[in-house]
Amino acid sequence: MAILIGIHPVKEALAAGRSLDRVLVAKGAGGPRIQEIVDLCRQNKVALRFEPRESLDRSAGANARHQGVVAFGAEKEYQQIDEVVGGDLIVVLDGVEDPHNLGAILRTASAVGAGAVVIPERRAVGVTETVAKAAAGALEHIPIVRVNNLAQALEKFKKAGYWIYGLDERGKLSYDNADFAEKSVVVLGAEGHGLHEKIRSACDFLVRIPMSGPIPSLNVSVAAGIVLFDWKRQRGNK
Template sequence: WSEDELLAALQTAKAPLLLALDGVQDPHNLGACLRSADACGALAVIVPRDRAARLTPSARKVAVGAAETTPVVSVTNLARTLKLLKEAGLWVVGADVAAAKRADEVDLAGPVVLALGAEGSGLRHLTRQNCDFLVGLPQLGAVESLNVSVAAGMLLYEAVRQRQAQSRSTL
């Protein structure tokens, strides 16, 4: 999809869930993120056009079909796109290992973009500035970071968990 197609799709989407990958370089991670995004019902995955993994045959193989079901939106300026999404009514929630809030402490049941940064460097400054919240995932082991595709899957699932809990409570 183009950025315009994404914005058009938001007009009819109820509580859209989007995944934004800020400079993820590894095609395997892109493919795994697509697979998780599809499993969790994400509307699309947004990636910067430059300095990010492309939808290569390797990424498609890891995605196991999700590259055909979950649109990838390649944008020129991720920070500008996040700003447009905020103007369209979505919250932008960034992942940060040092965040003061955990993912389960922030409302992910409404229209939301989950933003994750590149392996090793995390979210870039301008991406971070466009986040309404920064959240972390509790880690009990000695290693202080998760693979980006694992973190994406965990955050996407937390959004699904909250959405299902909300729908059960409104019955």
């Protein structure tokens, strides 16, 4: 069972009609945002319980900031590649392991209008409560595809008419000079080692973010924001 922690993730899950088993609200918690949660629970006929804050602390974990709201529901349902083919932009993540990075990338991908985010089954983080919190509600608005073989997934997108752009510090083409195709797949590598060689070779283009200082690369979620919003700029902010 999935746990959603915090006001924004729970509100977005309720607003999106996600199947939730129950929502816990800390006794004494109030304000318009808490009232919105309460109203959405009643509208959606989701069980709502007011419990001591200590009970929410135990459910969320000692280090989690739940803001007085915790929800329990079904795990995030992953989709198949065939279900997401057709969107103008697909974001593929080659082994991102940090849940905060995955959550931030999901939020950015949703903000630019991406059709889906694709992640591998192995050696990568899946959807967790930490990812949901970092995504700040975006988890409910963007499809996620989890695949066994990332290289084969890229080939499927190629056959469907997409061009593949891998972000790599060794790329010769600056991201802002890349002429993104109408159907684009942007591939982002893992923290530390970047794209795996097999994935690099599957890309049609390798693009880089020019760096002026001694640090050769950016955090993957920051890099995602730069490149994906440039894709959006080229699309005329549509």
